[in-house]
Amino acid sequence: MAALSTAYEAKHRPTLIQQYKVAGSTTIYKGALVGVNSSGYLVPMAHGTANLTFVGIAEETVDNSDGSNGDKACNVAKSGSGVYADAGTATQADICKTVNVVSDNEVQIGTLGLTNVYAVGVLVALETTSTGVAGLRVRIDTKVN
Structure with missing residues (x-):
């Protein structure tokens, strides 16, 4: 794609809230500090778990305890x-x-x-x-x- 010479619709989304797919066999509770694991799925943050990337605060409770990776998604606050x-x-x-x-x-x-x-x-x-x-x-x- 060449440099812009006219206006471009970038489909910009303010990232105050972002949705992430939840890891299998996992429950995310509203208000939890959450991150993504090395497979890219949302999990509760815990210092005992390796290879996490912090992504925000869970905006809702999501129970994927009986599901597989990505069966459910959770909204996450990215600021505040x-x-x-x-x-x-x-x-x-x-x-x-x-x-x-x-x-x-x-x-x-x-x-x-x-x-x-x-x-x-x-x-x-x-x-x-x-x-x-x-x-x-x-x-x-x-x-x-």
């Missing part, structure tokens, strides 16, 4: 932030530091104890029970693929 359990001991001094995944609902600052290190965002706030949910508010935009 979410609150996740602190598996470490983050403090206010950790604001703007990289946050790494422990499980699909747990994160930590630093890499201590992690089998595989997957950065899932940056810490933007320490949430307390006064805001409804205690944990770390993680902005994913800078780390999502």
Whole structure:
């Protein structure tokens, strides 16, 4: 294809939400930190699982526990932030530091104890029970693929 000389309809899609095919024998829960495995199928993020690429936050629960790879799909948020359990001991001094995944609902600052290190965002706030949910508010935009 040559360089443009007129307007071109690129079929652009804003990627605030993207759909991914779910791995077989897998359940994805709404709000989970999710990634694609080496075969390209969506799975819950977990530091104990090798070769994952972080893609975002699940927008819905999808049960593909009885299915094969790709039998079901899940919508995934590619931007914004979410609150996740602190598996470490983050403090206010950790604001703007990289946050790494422990499980699909747990994160930590630093890499201590992690089998595989997957950065899932940056810490933007320490949430307390006064805001409804205690944990770390993680902005994913800078780390999502």
